[in-house]
Structures are given as C-alpha cells and as structure tokens.
Amino acid sequence: MSNFKSLENLKSSYKERIRQVSDEKKSGKKSVGTFCLFVPDEIIFAADADRMILCGGKNDTISIAEQYLPRNICPLVKSSFGSIVNDGSSGVKPCSQFSMVDMIVAENTCDSKKKMYELLDNYVPTYVIDLPQRPDTSEALEYFLSELEKFKGAMEQLTGNKITTERLKKEIISSNEVRKLLHRLYELRKKDPSPISGVDVLKILQKQYFLSPDMLKEHLRMLISEMENVEPEGSHSPRIMISGCPMPGGNTKVSEIIENKGGVIVAEESCTGTRSFWDMVDEDKDPMLALAERYIKIPCSCMSPNDRRIDNILELAREFKVDGVVYYTLQFCHGYNIEKHKVHQALKEAGIPMLAIETDYSDSDVEHIGLRVDAFMEMVA
Template sequence: MEMPKEFESFAEARKNNFLNVKAAKDAGKKVVGTYCTYTPWEIIDAAGAMPISVCSVSDETVEDAEKHLPKNLCPLIKASYGFAITDKCPFIYFADMIVGETTCDGKKKMYELLGEIKNVHVMQLPHRQNDPVALSLWKGEMIKLKEKLEKDFGVVITEEAIKKSIKVKNEQRNLLKEIYSLSKLDPPPISGYEMHKIFDATNFVVDVEAKNNELREMISGLQEVAATGNSPVSKDSKRILITGCPSGGVAEKVVKTVEEVGGVVVCFENCSGIKEKCVNVDETKDVYDALAEKYLSIPCSVMSPNTGRMELLDELIEEYKVDGVIDITLQACHTYAVESFSVKKVCNENKVGFMNLETNYSSSDVGQVRTRLEAFIEML
C-alpha cells in the first residue's frame, strides 16, 4: 500500500508511528480508528485488530472541515472530520473501521457525514452512570461492537481473548498510574509537558506488551532521577492541575507555556490524563459486565449528573499538592463550559487558584494565552 503524498508534511516522530501502522496493515492486521476514551480497546484487540487514536488535535484541516461543518463548532470535531476528508491522517486512511460514541451532539452528527466515506460504527453511550438500565444498555453496546467486528472482519471473538486483552490493558493502566504518581513528589522528576507526551504516545501503539516493557524502563529511570535529586523541575514551580476538554490540540500553547512561566503541570484530570486510568476492568467478572462498568464510570462532562468528576478533582488537588487549577474549555464545548462553574466551587473549597481558559486549536490567541497564564502563575 502506498502512502498518500500529503503524509510527507508530517513530523518525523509522527511519520514513524504512521509507518508502524502501515507495516501492521501490510502484514494483514485490521486497523480500527477510535476517538474517545469510552471505546473498549480490549474488544478490538481481542478481534486481532489494532485499535488506534485517529488525528483530531491540530488546526491544519479545520478550514477544510468548515466547508461541510459550521464554523462555531468544537475544534476537535472539525479537526477529526477534516483529517478524514483530506486524507491527511494515515490512521484514518488505513482504518478498516472507525468507532465513535454519542458523547456530544456535534460528534454524533459528524459521524453521519463521516459514515459516507468510512465504515463507521457508533456506540450509543448512555449519559447516566448510576443507573442499572444505563449499565445494561452499555453492556448491550459492548456486545454489538463485538458482533460488528466479527461480521466485518470474519473472526470469532472469544471471552478468553477478551480476558487476555483486559489483563494487558489493565497492566498498561497500572504502569501509567505508577509513572503518574511520581508527579506527587516535590519537585516531580518529569515535567508535565513530557508526561503529556508519554500518555499521548500510548494512543499509537502497535504492540501493547512491548510498550509496557518500555514503560517499566521509564519508571526505573524516573525513580533514579527522583532518588538523585536531579529533577529538571524547579522546587519553586507552582503545581498546576489541568482539567476540562482534551488538551492534545493545545498542549504547546497551554501546557508548555505554563512551564515556561514558572509552573509545572503535575496532574491532567482530563481525557488525555488520569481520568480513564483511575479504574481498571474487573478481571473476576463476566467480561461484558466488567467492560461496561469500567467504561461507563469515566466521569466525562457528558454525564448527567457528573458528580464523579468533582469528587475526583477534590482527591487529586489534595494528592498532588496542587496550587492552582486550569480548566480548559474548547470553543463551543457546552458541557465542559457549563461544568466550569462547579469546578470553580471545588477549587474555592480547597483554597486553590482557579482559571478557566477558553481556546481553540488556532495560534491566533497564543500571545493572549501566555499573558493570562503568566498573570495566573504570578497570582499563585
């Protein structure tokens, strides 16, 4: 399979990930693109396919997407669709199937358009977590995904295969949590920007078990840094927790800038960070019950009520000795915008600084964002 000419514009590291996927594809492996942490990667892996996050964190295709989508739409949705229609994301290009969930209205309508050019399977996500009916519906969606994969890929997905995938994925979550917990140290042995890159890299893994070995080596290295006191982070840096919308598309102008102006991001509560990693899949239960319980427990703002997010924030502020919280709201993301009021209340109760930052993937507000972040860190 040849690579489209548009791929040549990608950075070397990204191209290496793309080439790994191409090699897997050429070897006969099916590729399944995913957008959200609600997707049960374990079922996809048990089908002998490769689950991988598809491109949605850059503004390079937003203008193309706006030919079909409204301009006042979340940049993540526009980027997701733009990469698909321009063939600029090899992960989408190579994908035999795309799996989405009905998290927000913008996404589920975008999936309708995406379904005209790709094989799209949409899981109907219930928006109530503590409801037996919702759990039963979500379990049914797990089984529908399994049946869709079996039909389209001509495979049989056994419970034993799912159990094996659950074990490997749980192991990865535990390793990532162990790396993450090192940021509780003062100073942490790693910057938040580097931590963000580690977590992001796990979304593009051909061999999870091999990646787990890399994570173990990384833990040893970071523990050594902590033991020798050679942290790259100043002990005077203000300790910041980032919450809100996925931060992948704004990591450069928010996370990196925070650490350039006197802060250090010690915790990411959002989808890009610890939120999905907090709870493992129960390995003692029926696999579909266990997967449904685990994935429905993720406290995204689409849930109503979403008390789990506020409880988690309360715990993380204390555990990571946080000085301030930055709540990122991507433009036109209504659920996170509304929840910002509740996040501020949690911060006030914990007597830590709070800042809501509404932005998008554009570089047009870089200067303004930097000025606001400087003022926030100085205030702390």
C-alpha cells in the same frame, strides 16, 4: 527537571508504528480508528484487530472541515473530520494513520460529534456505540452492556474472528498493565520538584492510543526506570493541575504556556490524562460486564449528573498537592464550559485557586493566555 533518553525514543515512534500497521494490513489484519475513551480497546484487540486514535489536535485541517461543518463548533471535532477527509489538495499534507483504518468506532457523546459521524460514514465505514446519559443507574449499565455486546458482534463480523472469553480476559489483563504503568508514572510526579515536565507527560499520553500496547509498555517501562534513578533538580515551582477538555496530538499550547511561565503540571484531569487509565477493569468478573462497569464510569461532561467528576478533581488536587487548577476548555465545547461553574465552586470551597481558559488550536491568543497565566502563577506561588 531531567532529560530522559526514553522520551527521545518516543519521538521517533511514529514512523515505526505506521510501518507496523502497514505490515499488518498487508497480512490481512484489520485496523480500527477511535475517538473516545468510551470505546473499549479490549474488545478490538480480542478480535485480533489493531487500533489507532483519530482525534485531531492540529489547526491546519480545520479549514478543510469547515467546507462541510459549521465554524462555530468544537475545534477537536473539526480538526478530526478535516484530517480524515483531507486528500492533500488544499496543500495540507495528509497524516498516514487517518487513511489506514478499515472502520471507525465512534460513540454518542456531544452533539457535534454525533452529527459529524453521520457525514463521516460517507468516507469511512463508521460504527457508533450509543451511551446512556445518566450512568449511575442499573438500567444504564444494562443498556451499555447490550451496546458493547453489539459492538463485539460488529468486530467479529469485521475481522472474521470469534471473540472468546479467554481472549477478552487476556486483553483486560494487558490493558490493566498499561494502566498500572501510568499510575506508577503519576506516582513519581508527586515528588517536589517533579522529575518530569507536564508537556513531556502530555506527549506520552497523546501517543497512548496511537502506539500498540506492547510499544507503549516498552516506552513506559524505560521512562519509569530512568525516573526512579534520577533525583529531581531545582526548587519548588507552582504545582498545577489541568482539568477539562482533551488535548489530542498536536495540541500542547496551554501546557507549554503554563510551564514557560514557571509552573509545573503534575496532573491532568482529562481524557488525555487520568480519565484514560485511573480505574482498572475487574479481572475476576465476567469480562463483558467488567468492561461495561469500568467504561460507563468515565466522568465525561456529556453525562448528567456528573458529580463523579467533581469528586475526582478534588481528590486529585489533594493527592498531587496542587497549588492551583487551570480549567481548560475548547471554544464551543458547551458541556465542559457549563460544568466550569460547578468545578469552580467546589475548588473555591476547598481553598484551591482556579484559572479558566477557553481557546482553540490557533496561536492567535498565545500572548493573551500568557499574560493571564503569568498573573495566576504570581498568585499561587
């Protein structure tokens, strides 16, 4: 695999982005924090506000959160909450973006998140979008559309700016441009050998909702241009797809283990993966309806039934010619852990091996996971 200059530029983008948001705040522009794909960026940007992701992927803020939250809940929820309430008194340096938002826009997905948001509102004003849990009905679409209309009103109230149909259409086109660039990046990963490591792609995707759309587009165009002009080196390595829980910034443990053991990750069926960009928003429909139709299709494990996710996994496995699937779940993430059985059955029928890994953000199980991944690589090689 090649080293790309554009990836080095991406690594230094954090300070530039923080400086950008800081300058925006001085000029009176509002900034919104989000956790989940179900929150349409297009509505935020159409209100002339900015947006930054607040999902925690680091272990050092979990102990801070456990002063308020139970130990036996999802590490992502605890890391996120700990990052927001962290005042530095525990010795953990606060991250800049968590203190720069004027409002948090959350969503009713898993139970741990729902209840965490009730506490979060004591620290940062938190607006919650409700989600229908059975998405494949006309009633669900109608309800979700009404929730997005309310959210639109909340953004207008926060910013003092009217969200017009024209602004929404403009932002839909812009967001689709990002999605198309990510599709192009994934197309290049279909080469064998892949021209880029899965760890590098994960780091790009982790910044997808931190960088501004213009900054992200610039980095993606540079990277794609480099990849298109480089012939991949090396020979075939086991092609692996990761499926399951999101891997927010700071969390690359399992991906690094897989690639250190000789595999190459060529696709991610997760929120830090294909779920974030695979489907476009229809640019020819009423923009609010088009947004509702696109976002309600996201196959999160909070939805039931969730057969769309099974279909997506099988389709991606075939499309990217994977040799095996690593099913990654966080401890106490009951939705994805329970869905593991259905995914395993479907992959088994398709003749695709699967390795299930349940973990957290600590390094305590790195050696154990490494041994299991090693054996899996030998099986699929």
